[in-house]
Amino acid sequence: MDWSLILLLMLGGLVALLAAGLPVAFAFIAVNLAGAFLILGGEIGLVQMARNSVQSITSFQLTPIPLFILMGEILFQTRVAHRAIDAVDRVVTRIPGRLSIVTVFAGTIFAALSGSTIANTAMLGSTLLPSMLKRGYHPTLAMGPIMASGAIAMLIPPSALAVLVGSLAGISIAGLLVAGILPALLLSAAFVAIIVVSSLLKPDLAPQDTLPPMSAWERWKPFVTHVLPLSGIFVVVIGSLLAGLATPTESAALGCIAAVIAGLGYRSLTVKNLSVAVMETVKLSVMILFIIAASQTFSQILSFSGATNGLISLIKTLDLSTVEILLGMILILLFLGCFVDQVSMLMVTVPVFVPLARAVGIDEMVLGVMYLLTMEIALLTPPFGLLLFVMQGVAPDWIRMRHIYAAVTPFVVVKLLVLVLVLMFPALGTWLPAQLGR
Numbered sequence: 536m537d538w539s540l541i542l543l544l545m546l547g548g549l550v551a552l553l554a555a556g557l558p559v560a561f562a563f564i565a566v567n568l569a570g571a572f573l574i575l576g577g578e579i580g581l582v583q584m585a586r587n588s589v590q591s592i593t594s595f596q597l598t599p600i601p602l603f604i605l606m607g608e609i610l611f612q613t614r615v616a617h618r619a620i621d622a623v624d625r626v627v628t629r630i631p632g633r634l635s636i637v638t639v640f641a642g643t644i645f646a647a648l649s650g651s652t653i654a655n656t657a658m659l660g661s662t663l664l665p666s667m668l669k670r671g672y673h674p675t676l677a678m679g680p681i682m683a684s685g686a687i688a689m690l691i692p693p694s695a696l697a698v699l700v701g702s703l704a705g706i707s708i709a710g711l712l713v714a715g716i717l718p719a720l721l722l723s724a725a726f727v728a729i730i731v732v733s734s735l736l737k738p739d740l741a742p743q744d745t746l747p748p749m750s751a752w753e754r755w756k757p758f759v760t761h762v763l764p765l766s767g768i769f770v771v772v773i774g775s776l777l778a779g780l781a782t783p784t785e786s787a788a789l790g791c792i793a794a795v796i797a798g799l800g801y802r803s804l805t806v807k808n809l810s811v812a813v814m815e816t817v818k819l820s821v822m823i824l825f826i827i828a829a830s831q832t833f834s835q836i837l838s839f840s841g842a843t844n845g846l847i848s849l850i851k852t853l854d855l856s857t858v859e860i861l862l863g864m865i866l867i868l869l870f871l872g873c874f875v876d877q878v879s880m881l882m883v884t885v886p887v888f889v890p891l892a893r894a895v896g897i898d899e900m901v902l903g904v905m906y907l908l909t910m911e912i913a914l915l916t917p918p919f920g921l922l923l924f925v926m927q928g929v930a931p932d933w934i935r936m937r938h939i940y941a942a943v944t945p946f947v948v949v950k951l952l953v954l955v956l957v958l959m960f961p962a963l964g965t966w967l968p969a970q971l972g973r
Contacts, residue, residue: 538841538844541570541574541836541837542837542842545566545570545837549562563882564829566833567832568581568584570832570836571584571832574836583832583835584832587828587835588828588829589828596701596702596708596784597699597827599695599698599783599784599786599787600695600820601817602787602788602791603693603694603695603790604651604695604815604816604820605791605812605813606693606790606791606793607648607654607693607794608651608813608816609798609804609809610765610797611654611658611812612808612809612815613797613801613803613812615765615794615797615798615801615803616645616648616658616765618757619645619762620637620658622762623637623640623641623758623762625749625754625757625758626755626758630731631730631731631734631741632676632731632734632740632741633741634666634667634672634677634741635667635672635676635679635734636680636730638659638667639684639723639726639727639730641663641684642681642683643687643691643719643723644766645659646684646687647691647693647773648768648769648794652914652921653922653925655685655686655687656686656925657925657928657929659684660681660926660929663681664677664678664929671741671742672740672741673740673741675740676740678930678934678938678942678943679943680946682914682922682923682942682943682946683726683915683943683950684723685922685925686914686950687722687723687911689715689907689910689914690722691715691716692713692715692776693787693790694712694907695823696878696907696910697712698711699827699881700903700907703881703889704902704903704906706902706903707899707900707968708783709776709782709783709968710903710968711907711968713777714904714964714965714968715904716967717963717964717966717967718953718957718963721963722950722953725952726946729945729949764797765797767793767797768797771789771790772789772790772793773786795809833882833886838886857895857897858958860895860897861892861902864884864892864905865905865954865958867884868880868909868910869909869912871883871913872909872914872916873920877910877913877921880910898965900964900965900968901957901965903964904957904963904964904965905954908950909954912950912951912954915943915946915950917936920943923936923939923943
């Protein structure tokens with residue numbers, strides 16, 4: 536069977552099953568069963584599929600995923616992070632669009648503690664959105680920063696998805712975890728700039744929002760007691776990783792211990808919320824591991840059938856430059872992001888994109904940062920961006936999806952511009968890992 540037909544049938548079958556509403560993991564398993572039987576050699580192919588599944592999920596390098604998820608869930612369920620938001624609110628004063636900027640700062644801080652875009656957005660939305668709307672903020676300037684800064688958790692370590700990208704693509708996990716720091720800080724700065732400019736150009740978007748008079752200590756005390764201690768968690772996780780004192784798995788475990796200590800220190804950790812955090816971690820981890828197990832066979836079938844090498848050879852004959860190939864990958868990912876979730880995007884594209892990138896000499900760290908940025912953007916792109924629905928879930932009933940689309944559009948444009956900057960200046964993604972020898 537011709538490789539192009541195999542590629543068309545595999546991807547077409549996968550798309551058809553996903554469109555029919557089958558969960559991602561089961562859609563991949565169904566396609567793999569057919570492909571393994573027909574292409575890998577009948578019963579032998581099915582046995583190989585079982586072996587692949589076991590080998591893929593018993594890889595030790597995947598261990599940081601559930602640990603990072605657990606760390607974020609502990610901080611979320613104990614409401615430790617909510618206190619940090621109130622503390623940041625007191626510190627930011629006398630600036631146009633004050634609460635929107637508080638959202639960006641708080642979202643960036645919590646992203647460095649949780650690694651979960653959903654938890655980040657849900658917490659910011661439930662905590663800050665009602666207050667912003669009550670004070671007269673326009674829904675655009677209220678919801679946009681929440682979704683935009685919530686998605687930053689995709690880039691800032693500890694990002695469970697960065698671990699997944701590194702594992703599936705064969706990229707240094709430690710390097711990829713720190714590679715997203717500079718682009719993430721650049722995004723946060725750009726968000727603040729667009730909020731300030733929008734508030735100055737259109738004062739009706741954000742009211743004059745000032746805090747009641749208070750002493751300097753009254754303003755900074757909550758920051759000292761509720762934010763600085765939490766920054767210790769980030770120092771423990773990233774500091775141990777950057778200093779070479781711990782592997783990604785060990786730093787994730789240290790982060791969990793630090794999160795438990797923080798919950799105990801603030802007297803908010805109970806058996807009930809700890810058990811909820813563990814159960815939520817199990818649910819997310821099992822879903823991810825199911826999909827990882829299915830991806831191994833999917834990649835092997837494409838490789839064994841010659842589809843991967845055939846596609847690479849075809850692209851080489853087009854005589855495209857490295858930049859043109861990278862742009863093509865980005866466009867495909869952005870298109871997929873409008874319709875499928877981030878893990879599905881990885882599963883469909885990694886078996887093709889990674890061999891292609893290596894064949895044409897694309898730096899693996901640039902490829903990894905490109906994946907993270909495009910998947911972050913995909914969280915916010917209509918019609919099925921995941922964070923759009925998270926926002927709808929926490930917003931008042933009178934907020935419609937068109938309001939949410941309008942709110943997120945300027946921030947999506949900013950993210951696209953930062954993505955272009957990373958492509959033009961790859962050092963934004965590669966400099967920090969290179970300094971650390973990753």
